[in-house]
Amino acid sequence: MQNPYVVIDLETTGFSLKEDSIVEIGAVRIENGQISDTFSTLVKQDRPLTDICKELTGITDDDLADAPTLEEVIPQFLKFVDGYNLIAHNASFDVSFLNAAFERCGYLPVSGRCIDTLELAQILWPQETGYALEMLTFKYGIPHEKSHRALSDAKATAELFLLLQRQAKQLPLLVLQQIEQLNMFADWNLRDFFAELLQDPVKLAQTEIPEGCTVIQQLVHRPVEIAERSADRREPLEFDAETATSILSNQGPLADQYADYEERTSQMEMARTVADALLSNQHLVVEAGTGTGKSLAYLVPAIYYAVASGERVAVATHTINLQEQIKDRDLPLLQQILPISFRATVVKGRNNYVCMRKVANGIHSQGMVGDASERSFYARMLTWLLETAAGDKEELNLQGSHIELWNRVASDSDSCIAKKCPWFRNCYYFRNRSATEQSDLLITNHSLVFTDLNADHRVLPAYSSLIVDEAHHLEDEATKHLGEEAGYYQSIAALNRLVRENKQGLIVQMRTLIGLHPEFALLARILDEMTDTIATVRQHAEETFRLLQTFAIEQANNREGGRWTVRIHHMHTELPIWQAILSAFDNLQTDTMTLRQLMKRLEQEAREHDDEIIGFSTDISGQIQEFDRQTMTMTRFFREAAGVSNESDRSVLWLEADEKSVRPAVSLHVTPVHVGQLLNEKLFEKKDSVVLTSATITVNQGFSYLIDRLGLRQSEQQGRLLTLQVESPFDYKKQALLCIPTDVVPVKGVSDETFVDSFCQSITSLARISKGRMLVLFTSHKMLRDAYMKVKPALAEHGIRLFAQGIDSSSRMRLVHQFKQEEKAVLFGANSFWEGVDIPGEDLSCLVIVRLPFWPPNHPIAEARTEAIEKEGRNAFMEYSVPQAIVRFKQGFGRLIRSKKDTGAIVVYDRRLVEARYGRHFIKSLPNPWIYQGPEQDILKVIYNWLKN
Incomplete structure (x- = not known):
């Protein structure tokens, strides 16, 4: 007989235990695997409901007029x-509000x-893209008629639980036993759930391992085979620029795939020039x-060149989204249509891959896994290994503490015992490394390219x-x-x-393993x-960072989003x-030096024992090396600070501190002022061809700014640099x-409060005209929050939903999804929303840019680079600040038109675009839109007619 359950859900006026209250309670009984009874009630309030609560739930103040009080409801609920x-679902929220009500x-x-059920879903469905109740019920076809109404949510959660219960029963017996072992000495909320599954005599008899899985040292996983180096010989291949363009032409194999295919002149021109650059060992910008289709324009010539020459080509993107697009869309298409065979591999940093030895150590260290979050994490690892063929962290939607816990199981060179590891032949990282060695094309990211450069090309x-896409990020990534x-x-x-305050960690695990045996x-x-x-060491580290935090907050003159920055000067x-x-x-x-010496003694002594002891010693050494790298950077920081001068143009030293953190959340930065010369020495002089x-x-309409910033001027003087601009x-x-x-x-000469007040009135009018369907880009999170509080009620009166980054969610993907789902909605975004957001079609008809996106002039890096330019007698604002803002402005502008069918209006509420002398440079850099300037009331009429037509 199964345990009886009650599924609960609460609707509240907000998220604060102190300020908000329960407005509705829903509950569902589950007995013998079936829903047997329900409970539902509204709760009377002593003040009007907030607009957010009414909008989210649909509950009104009139609905609550005759509702029972909390004091009347609680006894019935109990x-x-x-x-x-x-x-x-997300039980900590409901339980905390219930306990406050009980008190x-x-x-x-x-x-x-x-x-x-949120935690249970993370364990049993480890690779879901999201775990919100609405997302799970939608995916698994669970009825959920009234989202954000307590009884409907409770019923949906009940059905979700029953589905998860059935899923759990399918887990291998060994995995269930290991999850139970994780909880042997702990009071985990899911302990009884998994224990109940092991009480089934039928389950205890099912000892078989799932098809396609294997077991090494009690760890069930899908076997990973490292491919042997291929010895096949290819036929010689002739390649020139026309070969690449023929693939993309109306007579090429790509056209055969699409009935309405039209060759793009700009794409053909780009492919031809990329091919020329690769063949002639030149760099290209x-x-x-x-809309050009640039990924195919560089992938086709890159593949042909690599196969024909036998020289590997790397492609680096800035964002995971573009990397995934190339992997999942472009490469399969090219594998299908190209008349040649090629090998391509996505290469990620080593710590993206799970180390099964570390997973096994964590799972087998009974009683050493600390809090509930850790137990949940390791249980999730057990179920994930039943599914994954790649062992790639990107398959997991890690959140909260699980992001940090990943570091305990991530592969890394410092703690790898290579061929001594029982999982060596099944290692995800080495499987990927072997594949890259046999590849013609490497798909990687900017970060890994620079990691490789810093490691003298030992990583890739x-x-x-090298082909660098999203190259406008290259200077920042290099910095x-x-x-x-x-x-x-x-x-x-x-x-x-190594050692945590609750007596957990690698050293404690190793100490428990060796016990009191005289041999150890x-x-x-x-x-x-x-x-x-x-x-x-911990005590002195805390003291050092605490003093740095105090120093940073006292000396900083730049604050954004609760973060203080201070550039270090001699004073x-x-x-x-x-x-x-x-x-x-x-x-x-x-004390760190003492720790290093102890580590050497530990490594020497561990060599006299078995592989498990050596493995623990290696893991401990890896963490000490990581800590040592941190202290070595700090040593360099303080050494350079001792000789720093305000005229220094080599590197800039700066601190960043979080004033609100309970911990001394401080970071120290040693940043090159100029990266151009470094890029020239480390990249452009080392590679045959680099395409940006x-x-x-x-x-x-020129490349001069980029050439100077990235150190390409020398290549230009040597005749090794080609440039090309192809129109959309x-x-x-x-x-x-x-x-x-x-x-x-105007932006200048008034307070931010005055500007926001005026701007919010404009936004409300514009949103009504565009019927929502509007994206608003901010340069300041503070201004975004201030505008949100003023605009949201006004938009709600007209039936328009408002979503905002950092308020409704920090997930860009989730916010864009919610925005698309609404018939009338406005989306506020900052920073990451200026690029990478793709909302084609009628979902987006209006784009608003609040201010021109200049970097804060007092940020340490911008300040140092400005000083360096001015020291040479040049105009830093026009040569550095304006071009940098233009590139960002163009990115924001590009959010609106994503296809040939898209139309829309862009409104820039920054008069500097037409009044400042540099404004014309912004407009000249755009792809020739229709431009209208005039009084706001006239502009509203023009936009109305434009969108109507």
Whole structure:
């Protein structure tokens, strides 16, 4: 007989336990695997409902007029749930509000365990893209008529639970037993759920392993085979530029796939030029407007060149989205249509792959897995290994603490024991590495390219030519990776993986493994010394970062989103607090040196024992090396700070601190002021050909800005640089209307509050005309939040939903999905929304740019680069700030028109676009939209007619 359950769901006026209250309760009984009874009630409120609550639930103040009070509801609810085990989706939210209500009414808090179907779904369906109730019920066809009504949500959760229960019964017996072992010494909410499954005598008799799986040291997983190096010989292949263009022509194999295929002149021209650059060992910078089809324009010649020459070509993107598009859409298409065979492999950083030895160590260390989040994580690893063929972190939608927990099971070179590992022949990382060695084409990302450059090309297999897509990010990526960064969270995380305050961690696990056996006496003493030393190291690290946090908040003059930044000048190093920081760091260095010495002793002693001991020693060494890298960066930071001058043009030192964090969340940065020379030395001089492409890399229709910033001027002087600008196939004159209101409040000379007040009135009017369907891009999160509070009620009066980044969700994908689902909606975004957001068709008809996207001039990097340019007697604003903003502006502009059928209006509420002398450079850099400027009321009429027609 199955345990009886009650599924609960609450609707509340908000998310704050102190300020908000329960407005509706729904509950469903489950007995013998069936829904047997329901409970539902509204709850009277002592104040009007918030607009958000009414909009989300559909409940009105009139609905609550005759509802019972909380004091009347709670006894009835307790009677309904008495004797039943509780279930909820995202249970911590519901339980916390219930307990607050119980306390208010004089009852004891919820006792016993509450099963969370969100957590259970993460374990049993480890590769879902999202775990919101609405997403899961939609995918699995569970009836869910009234989302955000308590009884409907409770019923949907009940059906979800029953489905998950059936899924759990299908797990192999060994996996269920291992999940139970994880909970042997713990009070986990899911403990009874999994224990109940093991009480079934039929299940206990099912000892077979799932088809296609294997078992190594009690870990069930799908076998991974490392392919042997291929020895096949290919026929010689002739290749020239015309070969590449023929594939994309109306007479080519691509046209055979699509009945309405039309060759694109711009795509053909780009493919021809990429081929020429590869064949002649030249570098190429090419801007290909939206709709060109640039990925095929470089992939086709890259594949032909690699196969014909035998020289591997790498393709690097900035975003995962584009990398996945190439992997899932472009490469399968080309494998199908090209008359030649080729091999392509997606290459990711090593820590994207799971290390099965580390998973096994965590699972087999009974009683050593700490909190509920860890148990949930390792249970999820067990079920994921039954499914995954790649072992790639990207398959998992990791959130919260699971993101940090991934580092415990991630593959890395510091802790790899290679052929001594029992999983070596089944290693996901080495399987991928073997595939890359046999590939003609590598698909990777900017970050890994720079990691490879810093490691003297030991990370990626050798390649002769590189194609960089989304190249407008290259300077920022180079700045990030060619510099150094150390931080509190990275440092403490490494220590926590060794010894945590709750007596968990690798050292504790190893100490428990060897026990009191005399054979391990020396190992035990070393581990005990390390535990004591780490406690001291942690103390000095906390002190150092705490002082740095105080210093940063006191000295910073730049604050955005609760983050303080301060650039280090010579005057700072003379302050008393700086001397205190150096003293604390000196103590940290001394203890870190002791830790290094203990690690060497541990490694020497571990070699005398078996592979399991060696494995633990290697894992411990890896974390100490990670911590050591952090302290070495800090050492460089303080050493350079001692000799820093305000005129330094080589590197800039700066701190970033979070003022609101309970912990001293500080990061230290040593960043190159100029990356151009470094890129020339490390990249452009080392490779036969580098192709840089993007939809937005010209300024004033020219490449001069990019050539200077990326260090390509020397290649140009040597005659090794080609440039090409191909136009988009879209007719922007007919598809895009650019409007600049000339009578709106100016950006400069008024307070942000005044600007936001004026702007919000404009947004409301514009949203009504466009019937929602509007994306608003901000340059400031604070301004976004202020505008959201003012605009949301006004839009609600007209039946228009408002979604905002960082308020409704931090997930860009989720917000865009919600925006598309609504008939009338407005979406507020900042930073990441300026590019990569793709909303084609009628879902988006209006784009608003609040301000021109200039970098904060007092950010340490911008400040240092400005000083360096001005030191040479040049105009930093026109040569650096304006071009940088133009590239960003073009990215934002590109969100509107995504296909030949799209039409819409762009409104820029920044009069500098037409009033400042540099404004014409922004407009000249755009792809020739129809432009209208005038009073706002006239612009509203023009947009209305434009959208109507």
